[in-house]
Amino acid sequence: MNQLAKKTATGAIINISVTLFKNLAQFLIIIPILARILTPEQFGLIAMAMTLVGFLTTFHDLGISAALVRAEKPTAAFWSSGFWLNFGFGTLMTVLAYFSAPWVAAFFGEPLVEELVRLMSCVLFLHCIFLVPMAWLQRNLKFQTIAVIDLAAILISSTVAIVLALNGCGVWALAWQQILLYAVKAIAGMLLHKAPIRFVFEWAPIKAVLPFSLGLTGTAFVGFLNRNTDNVLIGRFLGADALGFYDRAYLMMRMPMKTLSSGLNFALYPALSAVQSDKGKLGTAYLKTVSVLSVLVFPMMTGLAVVVVPFVDLLFGSQWGPVAPVLGILAFVGLLQSVGSIANEVWKARGRSGLLLRWSLIRSAVFIIAFSIGVYIGTLEAIAMAYLIANVILLVPFQYELIKELNISVSAMLAAVRAQFLSSLAMAAAVLVVKGMFPGIESLNSTLQLLILVPVGVMAYGGAMVVFFKSFIRSTFEDYKMLRRSGDSSAPAVA
Structure with missing residues (x-):
């Protein structure tokens, strides 16, 4: 692992750490205070x-x-x-x-x-x-x-x-x-x-640079439509109150994902650009990044979905109750989108802004149809579910085109997330079993519910990873040791 990789990893750690601190401050202080005022x-x-x-x-x-x-x-x-x-x-x-x-x-x-x-x-x-x-x-x-x-x-x-x-x-x-x-x-x-x-x-x-930059601008424009068509339709047809509930749910879905993937992607893009012509290195970097990111995002979003009611009540207060079912659905949207965000950085590094634009247009068409169906049904839960279904439909062809570009096999792609996915399912099952065996838990206040259920989920996820996926943990630890020992070559010059 060369000096560029070390600086990239260091940059990612710095960005993720600061973003984590910032978002924790927002989660625990800023958002609860403003939501109650x-x-x-x-x-x-x-x-x-x-x-x-x-x-x-x-x-x-x-x-x-x-x-x-x-x-x-x-x-x-x-x-x-x-x-x-x-x-x-x-x-x-x-x-x-x-x-x-x-x-x-x-x-x-x-x-x-x-x-x-x-x-x-x-x-x-x-x-x-x-x-x-x-x-x-x-x-x-x-x-x-x-x-x-x-x-x-x-x-x-x-x-x-x-x-x-x-x-x-x-x-x-x-x-x-x-x-x-x-x-x-x-x-x-x-x-x-x-x-x-x-x-x-x-x-x-x-x-x-206009061919490259205009492609990114077009992608950003269509991406805005993808992310905001729901807000426009909800605000226009369901009103400011409904949009307020949905906006808070969407923010909560985005925060864990942005905390990890945004900081990582920000550091990743210049490093990927430096090896843009080497498909082998790009493919390896992509799989490692997806693997590491999913270790955290998969259990975070799955865990959020299974404890969403006490989580929203503790964070926002009782007046924000309609946020909970919407956030419970959107949590799985965040899980899927975290993987796609890394793919975007690879396409950018390859200079394939036109392809990004094409996929953004496809997403936009699918999302507009999905949101329109949800608004027609007339509930925020229907809108969130339509959004989730649309993301599931789009994920497979988008990822398949990327792994073909980087000469990555389907089995290698699945192997990169298999341990995290199955362990997250085990975590969710453990929390649901505890709630089913002890129904009185749900009558406790929100703080006590989370103090009981969150440790159950953490132990279940960690236990599943240790018991069933030792090779994954060993590989990740070896990568970390290589990073610590690296530094034998210098980074490319920058202007």
């Missing part, structure tokens, strides 16, 4: 406003920042041109959002959404000016710096949001939380990066 309707209103803001962020820099990370030796002109392109796009998108606000409010039938969109339109500019500094930090493997910026942004913005909510600001507390989140990132990124940004703009370096 604010109403589902207020969370629904901010989700409505974020549909436009989030939509416009998909066009932020035409994928130029990803191209800067992937380029072998980006020139100073490329860095400068990328930054000023983002600056212009951010300004344009902010103006567009501001003047589009009345139409968004009219679509949802909520007049307050107009004011929210206009206030939050500045998020687009703040986001865009941070992208190139972030690309420089990522390219140069400055993962610790990125982690500190991210942590500072979430802590500052969330603290202000809680103070505002406690002082009766309502939905505006959530709006300012988003603004401050991006403001802190933008300011810190501009101060800490060392990219050679000057008052220069050249079209040539931008034009050279």
